[in-house]
Amino acid sequence: MAEAHLDTKTSSPLTEIAQLPSLHAPRNDGTPLDLDWVMAVQANTSAIERRAATLPGRRSVKKDHQAAWLCKAISLIDLTTLAGDDSEGRVRRLCAKARQPVAQPILEKLGMEGLTTGAVCVYHDMVPTAVAALEGTNIPVAAVSTGFPAGLSPFHLRIAEIGESVAAGAKEIDIVISRRHVLTGNWQALYDEMKDMRAACGDAHVKAILATGELGTLRNVARASLVCMMAGADFIKTSTGKEPVNATLPVTLTMIRAIRDYQDRTGVKVGYKPAGGISKAKDALVYLAMIKDELGDRWLQPDLFRFGASSLLGDIERQLEHHVTGAYSASWRHAIG
16 A cells, blocks of 8 residues: 555555655745735635635545555654753654654555655754664754744854754754744845855755744735745744644645745745644644645655654554554554653
C-alpha cells in the first residue's frame, strides 16, 4: 500500500516505492515589496470561517485509503521537541522515532518499509546531536531560531543565531517574525527583517513563523503571509506552538490562499506548515484534504508541506496498528520522548 500521490476518488490507493519523495521546489528568491498588492489584500472572515467549518465533514476516507493518507501524513511531519528540559537522550530518541516512525511489522504489512518523517525540529543547542543521530538518512534537521518563541532579542543576535544553527548542520531554519510590525502595519520593516533573515540562512530553507494567534485579524495574517513570501520565505508557518491559539482551519485557509495568490502572480511555489494543536490523526486528514482541494497534489510533498507536531505521530501509529491488527494499542506504547 505504499504511495506517493493519494486519491480518494479511485478504488484503491496508488502505489509506488515507500520513501521520501525526491522532489524539490525551486527556492523562493522573493520579489520587491509591492505595497499596493499588500494593501489590496482583504480577508472575508465570515466566509472563511463558513468554508473551514464545512471541511471536517466533507472528506471521509476509510480502510486502505485512510491508511495510505496517514502514511502520507507521517512523511510530512516535522517531528518536534521544544521543551525547556530537552536532553541529548531525548533528542536521540526523537531521531530514532523519525527514522522508524511505525513498528516494522506494521510497515511491512502496509508495504511502507523505509517510511520516515519529513524532518526533526529542535532548539539550536540540540542541532549537533540531531545531525549526528540522523547521519546516513535524508531526514533534515530544522532549528527554531531568532529568539524563539517571542522573537524579541536584539536583531543582530537573532541573525547570529541563524548562522550558528546553519554552521551546526541545520538544513532548515524556523524563524519568528516581529509581531509588532504586523500589528502596526509597518510592512517595510517586516519585509526588511524577513529579507535579512533569509539571507542569513544561506542554502538552508527558511520557514517564517507568523504567530497567527497574536496577529489580531485574518487580514493581518493574509498580509503578513504575503510580505514574508515577497521577502523570500520558503515556507510560511502558523505558530510557534507556544501561543494560546495555534493552527486553526480558518488561519490555514487564509494562508494557503495567500500562497496560491503568490504562485499565480510569480510562478513560485511556497510551502506551508501548520503547527501547534494538531495531535489527532483525524485532524491531519482534514488538513491534507484542504491542501489537496485548495493547492493541489503537488503540495502534498515534504518540500511544500509539513506538520509541526510532537504527539500527532503517536495517534497515527495507533490508527495504523488498528488498521492492520483490528485492535487499538495503549497510547503509552507509542511514546516519542
